[in-house]
Amino acid sequence: MSELTFEQMLEESFKTIHAGEVVEGTVIDVKPEEIVLNIGYKSDGILTRNEYTNEPNVDLTTVVKPGDTMEVKVLKVNDGEGQVILTYKRLAADRGNKRIEEAFNNKEVLKATVSQVLEGGLSVIVDEVRIFIPASLVSDTYEKDLNKYAGQEIEFVISEYNPKRRRYIGDRRQLVAAEKAKLQEELFAKIKAGDVVEGTVKNVTDFGAFIDLGGADGLLHISEMSWGRVENPKKVFKIGDKVKVLIKEITGNKIALSLKFEDENPWKNAAEKYAVGNVVTGKVARMTDFGAFIELESGIDALLHVSQIAKDHVDKPSDVLKVGDEVTAKVVDFNEEDKKISLSVKAMFAPEPEEVKEESDEDVVSVDIDAVIAEEGTEE
Numbered sequence: 497m498s499e500l501t502f503e504q505m506l507e508e509s510f511k512t513i514h515a516g517e518v519v520e521g522t523v524i525d526v527k528p529e530e531i532v533l534n535i536g537y538k539s540d541g542i543l544t545r546n547e548y549t550n551e552p553n554v555d556l557t558t559v560v561k562p563g564d565t566m567e568v569k570v571l572k573v574n575d576g577e578g579q580v581i582l583t584y585k586r587l588a589a590d591r592g593n594k595r596i597e598e599a600f601n602n603k604e605v606l607k608a609t610v611s612q613v614l615e616g617g618l619s620v621i622v623d624e625v626r627i628f629i630p631a632s633l634v635s636d637t638y639e640k641d642l643n644k645y646a647g648q649e650i651e652f653v654i655s656e657y658n659p660k661r662r663r664y665i666g667d668r669r670q671l672v673a674a675e676k677a678k679l680q681e682e683l684f685a686k687i688k689a690g691d692v693v694e695g696t697v698k699n700v701t702d703f704g705a706f707i708d709l710g711g712a713d714g715l716l717h718i719s720e721m722s723w724g725r726v727e728n729p730k731k732v733f734k735i736g737d738k739v740k741v742l743i744k745e746i747t748g749n750k751i752a753l754s755l756k757f758e759d760e761n762p763w764k765n766a767a768e769k770y771a772v773g774n775v776v777t778g779k780v781a782r783m784t785d786f787g788a789f790i791e792l793e794s795g796i797d798a799l800l801h802v803s804q805i806a807k808d809h810v811d812k813p814s815d816v817l818k819v820g821d822e823v824t825a826k827v828v829d830f831n832e833e834d835k836k837i838s839l840s841v842k843a844m845f846a847p848e849p850e851e852v853k854e855e856s857d858e859d860v861v862s863v864d865i866d867a868v869i870a871e872e873g874t875e876e
Contacts, residue, residue: 513535513570513573513580514570514573515571515572515573516570517570518568518569518570518587519535519536519568519570520535520565520566521533521534521535521536521565521566521567521582522534522564522565523562523563523565525562526556526557526562527557528545529544529545529556530542530543530556531543531544531548531560533566533582535568535580537580539574539578539579539580540579540580541568541570541579541581541582542579542580542581542582543568543582543583543584544581547581547584547585547586548584549584549585549621549624550585550611550621550624550626551621552611552612566584567584567587568582568584568587569582569583569586569590570582571583571586585624586624588623589623589625591623592622592624592625593625593659595623595625596622596623596625596627596657596664597659599653600657604654605651605653605671606622606651606652606654607649607650607651608620608621608622608627608649608650608652609647609648609649609650610645610646610648610649613643613646614628616631617633617634618631618634618642618645618650618666620650620652620666627652627654627664627665627666628665628666629652629665629666629667629668633655633667633668634668634669635668635669635672636669636672636676652666652668652671653667653670653671654667676711679712680749683709683712684746687709687746687751688743688746689743689744689745689746690742691743692740692742692743692757693709693741693743694738694741695707695708695714695738695739695753696708696737696738696739697733697734697735697737697738697739698713698735699735700729700733700734700735701729702718702728703717703729704716704717704720704721705721705729705733707739707741707753709751712749712751713751714741714743714751714752714753715750715751715752715753716739716741716753716754717752720753720754721755722756722794722795723760723761723794723795724791724794724795725781725791725797739755741753741754741755742755742756762793762796763795763796763832763835766796766830766832766837767830767832770792770796770798770827770830770837772827772828772830773826774826774827775825775826776798776824776825776826776839777792777822777823777824778790778791778793778798778822778823779791779820779821779822779823780817780818780819780821780823781797781819782819783813783817786801786813787800787801787802787804787805787813788805788817788823790823790825790839792837796835797837798825798837798838798839799837799838800813800825800838800839801838801840803842804825804828804838804840804841804842804843805817805842806841807841807842807845823839823841825839825841825844826839826840826841826843826844827839828840
């Protein structure tokens with residue numbers, strides 16, 4: 497029996513491996529894009545970054561170090577240059593498939609970091625299995641820009657599992673909807689009309705602002721934003737503003753809000769401040785064909801009729817006034833119930849003697865002085 501050469505003995509000391517086999521290796525060298533492992537074979541195994549993970553641009557020196565052991569799968573025993581090509585991500589994916597299958601069957605809530613924001617949705621990786629979450633399943637409302645989710649950890653469930661086509665679909669929308677329903681139920685259980693609550697401006701429109709109360713949105717109508725006039729809600733609020741609001745009314749799941757707090761109601765002391773006969777000063781807030789509305793203070797406007805704008809006749813209010821002009825006038829009518837006040841500049845001027853005589857002619861008895869004198873002479 498012939499003796500084996502050293503080379504033959506060395507060759508036989510190494511185990512045999514096959515493509516698809518799972519082996520354990522020890523890291524003997526690591527570079528940013530490549531890991532070299534001793535797998536007990538005559539050639540070392542090469543694990544590239546692309547076969548380590550699906551995560552882009554990972555620096556492998558940050559995830560493993562020499563001396564670490566890891567299980568890998570053999571892709572090729574000989575790549576043509578005598579090297580053994582290994583994969584870690586495909587082994588992890590095989591195991592991950594089972595993990596995803598279990599989560600799908602059990603409706604388990606998974607958690608992962610968004611690795612990519614795509615045109616049509618988000619991509620996350622769970623145990624090296626790439627899961628796609630379509631834009632329509634990211635939230636319960638339309639999301640115009642998904643970039644805010646980049647790098648965020650999100651929760652979702654698997655809504656579709658098809659390993660043959662490598663199709664794994666995640667659904668975050670149903671979790672968001674369920675959480676909102678829970679918060680809404682909790683919110684409606686603790687609030688009532690008359691409560692003052694804090695919310696966050698969620699959206700601003702021409703007719704009002706929607707306020708997130710933490711479980712449901714309430715509408716702050718433009719007419720309820722101030723005791724005074726608000727021309728454009730977008731000049732008053734911006735998305736993200738914190739605001740304390742009064743719950744005016746709750747109808748079903750609709751909440752009407754207000755910023756008209758009663759202790760700030762300008763009409764509380766109006767009867768004394770704007771009693772008939774008082775002289776007041778305000779600014780022209782808006783013009784009409786029949787007169788001008790004078791803002792006496794925020795929330796209280798008074799009408800200055802065209803016939804009362806000046807001592808002399810005025811054809812059109814715009815002939816003598818414009819928005820922003822300051823006007824001093826006398827209160828000639830106060831109606832607290834209807835919240836109406838009438839002013840007069842004309843009443844500020846004392847009537848001249850001739851005017852008094854003209855206004856008093858109806859009360860004067862007409863007497864013929866000459867006839868009276870003649871009558872008195874006859875009697876004598």
